[in-house]
Amino acid sequence: MDRFDVAVIGAGISGCATTYTLAKMGAKVVLVDRFGPAAMASGWTLAGVRQSGRDPAEMPLALDAVNIWQTLHEELGAPTHYTRRGNLRLARNGNEYGVIRSMVSEQQGLGLDLAFLADNQAVRDIAPAVSEAVPGASFCPTDGHADPQAVSAAYIAALSRHGVALAMGENVEAIAVSGGRVVGIRTDVRKLGVDSVVLAGGMLGNALLEPLGLSVPIRTPMVAVIRSRPVPPVLDQVIGVCGGDWAGRQEVNGRLRITSGMLDWSGSMETVTTSAGDRPLIRPPLSSLNAIIKTLDHLLPGLSETPIEECWAGLLDLTPDALPVLDHAPGISGLVIGMGFSGHGFCLGPVTGQILSDLVTGRQPTHDLSSFKFNRFGSNTPQAKLELHG
Secondary structure, three states, X not given: OOEEEEEXXXXXXXXXXXXXXXXXXXXXXXXXXXXXXXXXXXXXXXOEEOOOOOOOOOHHHHHHHHHHHOOHHHHHOOOOOOEOOOEXXXXXXXXXXXXXXXXXXXHHOOOOOOEEEOOHHHHHHHOOOOOOOOOEEXXXXXXXXXXXXXXXXXXXXXXXXXXXXXXXXXXXXXXXEEOOEXXXXXXXXXXXXXXXEEEOOHHXXXXXXXXXXXXXXXXXXXXXXXXXXXXXXXXXXXXXXXXXXXXXXXXXXOOEEEEEOOEOOOOOOEEEEEOOEEEEEOOOOHHXXXXXXXXXXXXOOXXXXXXXXXXXXXXXXXXXXXXXXXXXXXXXXXXXXXXXXXXXXXXXXXXXHHHHHHHHHOOOOOOOOHHHOHHHOOOOOXXXXXXXXX
């Protein structure tokens, strides 16, 4: 039976960044994923790299992450297509105008470089493609976005150079525990002996926790995504709206990537075979695509006739407070959990990797993790409203 110091379960950005950090420390690591790199949330995402709109507990992580993103391509030795051109959060009416103005004031108090654009001309001076009907917006010039597939490929190549064992297309069926500590994992192919496990499996993670008597309270709404054919440059910033029911950006290749807000998910998920291996597929309803396009036409007029190249839906692993769990599993030595990123974990990935690596190796994390504890949820914890994802 093969043995490793650590098994990381989940090859999204959090799992890849954790594996990379551990490998650089000299650990013998295996990265296991049921499908493949960035097959779920990290590939479905809008891939925003933002500080604006964050919960105060996440703000220090996001500020740290943005600093890392600026040179991450150099660290990994491959392009990430990270672009730092800002994030606009648009108001569509008077009520939203007031909400955004208050949000700007609050986040300025946390030290964020965030401006309130008080009229349409101020918005259009930054993003001329925005409709004249938009009365105002917030603008964070230090926010940006990256390309999720390029980032994933960069991490995987770096992991290979560091000798990490990559077990893609291998489904973890159980985490083996003996005497209150992790001793291995069982996949659909083999058993592996490990001293520790980092569980970064997103919405699939509870299937491994529940046999151990644990679970993270997660619900799984979906978000519909449309990607267009390439168009000439029209948008440098990531665009969102008050309430989080629409967002969009232009990719480095000219394609528009635009998303809905949270939608109910029926539970149907197909597995399709691609050139990169088996991948999950969730098909959004036509009504969701219509709503995305209608909002696009209102906010960025003239783009709704752009041909659609593809569409899909992604799932959010949404916790009651819309914050992740970053903690040791209670009662099980050697098991660390990084789950529940609630649709906005992509930006945090490089910092999440450092945090989870510190936890699994017994080092003191540099960030305050009191808001991300496993046991913070009570039976009456209210469900937070997710105002912004991606």
